[in-house]
Amino acid sequence: MGKIIKFPVTPPEKLGARKVRRRKNLEAYGQLNLFDQSKIISFPQKGNYFEEALALDEQGDPRAIEFYLQAVDQNQSRADAFCNLGILMSQREELTKAVDFLTKCLKENPRHFEAHYNLANVYSDKGSYDLAKMHFEIAIEIEPRFPNSHYNLGLVHISLRNYKEAIPCIDKYIELSPEYDHSVANELLKTLTSIAQ
């Protein structure tokens, strides 16, 4: 009579498909971890000048200007292209050109949030604080939860020596911004409170 021998079989923990998991320490598996600092980048679609311009702009490539202008010619995100051209001109300290591009953006879309916010920044660089104040206020009307508009409006009020008006702006910034950003704003608030009294 034959004898049945029982083999020691370890049943699998879970049957069925198994997900591939990223190995945390590749070198422990004998593989050189060459891409630890790698970054996933998205390639712009061919023929989309705006996306190409934006990608070049993020890398600080001056060719971004040509591509933004092409985007304008091709009717691709015209308002956004004008807006970003305005930023680039402001970085080159060509403030009049910056105002021109940003107002062109507003002609395309009068409620373009970034254009109002950036135009306010350019006006404050030019020392035109009343105009800066107006555009920061419009930016806040469009996107009230963007903290930086409140902060910069507060600074404009300080520049105009309207210390009392600056306090609620800095307060609002503290309310809307992440906690790690509060120390400078808190100090500013203390100083403003003592001046305004």
Add this chain to the structure above:
Amino acid sequence: MKTTASDILKSHFEKMKEVIPEVYESQQDETHEEKLFGLMKRTLTIIEAVYFQNRDMFTVARVEEYGKIVEELKALGFDYHGNEELINKAAAAAIMNAKKPMEKAKGKKEEDQSSKKAM
């Protein structure tokens, strides 16, 4: 014809040339440091005069530079308070230097708006 900054400076230095011998004659007792301070004050006065002739020509960067010079003079112990209007402008410019940066448009909004059609 519009008077340019160089015209103003030119006429100022012409006047200075005429008065310089007297100025230096009367200041022979001054120390080297005092003479330098006097020269600095006159230079700053020229800057202020140019500013009052054409305010638009003065960029924020120039006003800031003026403010820095006055501050440095004060820090060195010299008694020069500068022009109040320019000093206020310089202070405002220094405050605005702490502003938050500009925001790039990412090209989403226009697509979003075009996709929202009235039903």
